[in-house]
Amino acid sequence: MKKGINCRNCPLRKLDIFAPFSDDDVRFMETFKMGEIEIAPGKQILSEGGDAPHLYTVLSGMGIRDKVLENGSRQVVGLVFPGDFLGLQAGVMSKMGHSVEARTQMRLCVFDRANLWNFFRSHPGRAFDITWLAAMEEQFLGDSLATVGQRDALQSLAWALFKIYQRGSGLNLVKDGRMALPYTQRDIADALGLSLVHTNKTLAKLRDRQLVSWGNGTLVVHDAPALAELAMVPLEPPERRPLM
Amino acid sequence: MKKGINCRNCPLRKLDIFAPFSDDDVRFMETFKMGEIEIAPGKQILSEGGDAPHLYTVLSGMGIRDKVLENGSRQVVGLVFPGDFLGLQAGVMSKMGHSVEARTQMRLCVFDRANLWNFFRSHPGRAFDITWLAAMEEQFLGDSLATVGQRDALQSLAWALFKIYQRGSGLNLVKDGRMALPYTQRDIADALGLSLVHTNKTLAKLRDRQLVSWGNGTLVVHDAPALAELAMVPLEPPERRPLM
DNA sequence: CGATTAATTGAACCTGGTCAATCGGAGTGG
DNA sequence: CCACTCCGATTGACCAGGTTCAATTAATCG
Numbered sequence: 007m008k009k010g011i012n013c014r015n016c017p018l019r020k021l022d023i024f025a026p027f028s029d030d031d032v033r034f035m036e037t038f039k040m041g042e043i044e045i046a047p048g049k050q051i052l053s054e055g056g057d058a059p060h061l062y063t064v065l066s067g068m069g070i071r072d073k074v075l076e077n078g079s080r081q082v083v084g085l086v087f088p089g090d091f092l093g094l095q096a097g098v099m100s101k102m103g104h105s106v107e108a109r110t111q112m113r114l115c116v117f118d119r120a121n122l123w124n125f126f127r128s129h130p131g132r133a134f135d136i137t138w139l140a141a142m143e144e145q146f147l148g149d150s151l152a153t154v155g156q157r158d159a160l161q162s163l164a165w166a167l168f169k170i171y172q173r174g175s176g177l178n179l180v181k182d183g184r185m186a187l188p189y190t191q192r193d194i195a196d197a198l199g200l201s202l203v204h205t206n207k208t209l210a211k212l213r214d215r216q217l218v219s220w221g222n223g224t225l226v227v228h229d230a231p232a233l234a235e236l237a238m239v240p241l242e243p244p245e246r247r248p249l250m
Numbered sequence: 251m252k253k254g255i256n257c258r259n260c261p262l263r264k265l266d267i268f269a270p271f272s273d274d275d276v277r278f279m280e281t282f283k284m285g286e287i288e289i290a291p292g293k294q295i296l297s298e299g300g301d302a303p304h305l306y307t308v309l310s311g312m313g314i315r316d317k318v319l320e321n322g323s324r325q326v327v328g329l330v331f332p333g334d335f336l337g338l339q340a341g342v343m344s345k346m347g348h349s350v351e352a353r354t355q356m357r358l359c360v361f362d363r364a365n366l367w368n369f370f371r372s373h374p375g376r377a378f379d380i381t382w383l384a385a386m387e388e389q390f391l392g393d394s395l396a397t398v399g400q401r402d403a404l405q406s407l408a409w410a411l412f413k414i415y416q417r418g419s420g421l422n423l424v425k426d427g428r429m430a431l432p433y434t435q436r437d438i439a440d441a442l443g444l445s446l447v448h449t450n451k452t453l454a455k456l457r458d459r460q461l462v463s464w465g466n467g468t469l470v471v472h473d474a475p476a477l478a479e480l481a482m483v484p485l486e487p488p489e490r491r492p493l494m
Numbered sequence: 495c496g497a498t499t500a501a502t503t504g505a506a507c508c509t510g511g512t513c514a515a516t517c518g519g520a521g522t523g524g
Numbered sequence: 525c526c527a528c529t530c531c532g533a534t535t536g537a538c539c540a541g542g543t544t545c546a547a548t549t550a551a552t553c554g
Contacts, residue, residue: 103389140384145347155443199399
């Protein structure tokens, strides 16, 4: 018997940012699931340009998606949070467009890529959900692009921290306006196309304005509405989404 | 009988950047297809934040995907070429993350969104292809993000023009190193997060270096390998992809 | 305790933005 | 056919947001 395969009691399912599973879906996911693995901080999970035999759903921990250019500069294309689905690009196109690396200890739910096809054949509802997730990712990247392309440094950081806070809220990671944020300033700088130095100074500015502070691995949001306004994003949380 | 519904003779199918259809797929697409429409230059096809009753495949013409921020600035998130599939975000999430607008006269193949679900149920292969396209779009946006975030103006422009040239080549739009490019400098500036003025000056620099020239609606690539090197992208064309 | 990594701060510099004026082509009304 | 207008492209001058360089502090670790 495979161990730890019990989707029914998966703690993520209880969160209401995730769409509910039918009983049939739960049973099916249990057959699709191969097991779980633990990843240590700093370890790479998927590699840019590479194929991958597995797909993953993040159960806990945080990570980063990034790609590097020939000249060595790095672009962070996304932060990885619990509930995120990893490896879809390799799953359908046999080639990842970015790498994924753990930033904290992580626990992942492992699926066999070879079964993805059966998946589409036997469970169109779940296939639809996968497509949903891909479209969601596309939408998020469009937002990121608009940030890097059009917002100035202060607005960009406000946008990033607000988005993080919003995601954290949905995942019950926020207590009292505070959440753990295990990234370095360099990670965020590389996500926003800013230099590390300027990111640091801009962070100080946000702190001075009493909007957010981030230090010692903890993000504290003091004024979410003002932050959202500066970031030019709606205050409302995003819609409910599928969980694989 | 519906008019103009003949996927078998679709001119796009013949191009070998597109994966071949099985006979069954052709028949099925003909039932999924509702008809075709013509769109005039400047007309909006899909609207950011809106839902949409239809999905489209571009048969001919070019367009643009963009989104605008509260402060009025605009980010172009992609150029639309023949073979592109439009409206997937609204199709699965009921909300577009960007608008789509025609830049030339366009002809679109129209699908009924309400049938998307049957689609997934009865033709898992085609559902898989849709997911492929979504993942491809995600990958492209990651590249764009890396461009806007990490490349300087000259590299960015080289990247954009080379990508355009590469796509044009696969679509047989390039004759003798030249292809029609119906965008304004503002469009490209907004795609790269650059000002119009600086885009113009950078374009002049590329022209002086004898790499590419673009004017009067025509793009001329003089030295593709050098352009690709400046842009820091591999010279080889992308893999074959599905066509809806 | 030396070594390494992250955060912080100051100062000089530069890529790219803003402002403003001009030019050329296309369309329009007279 | 010409005057007028509008829009996109082009160019020069000036300015600033953000980068780069450099040095210091703080924390973690073997």
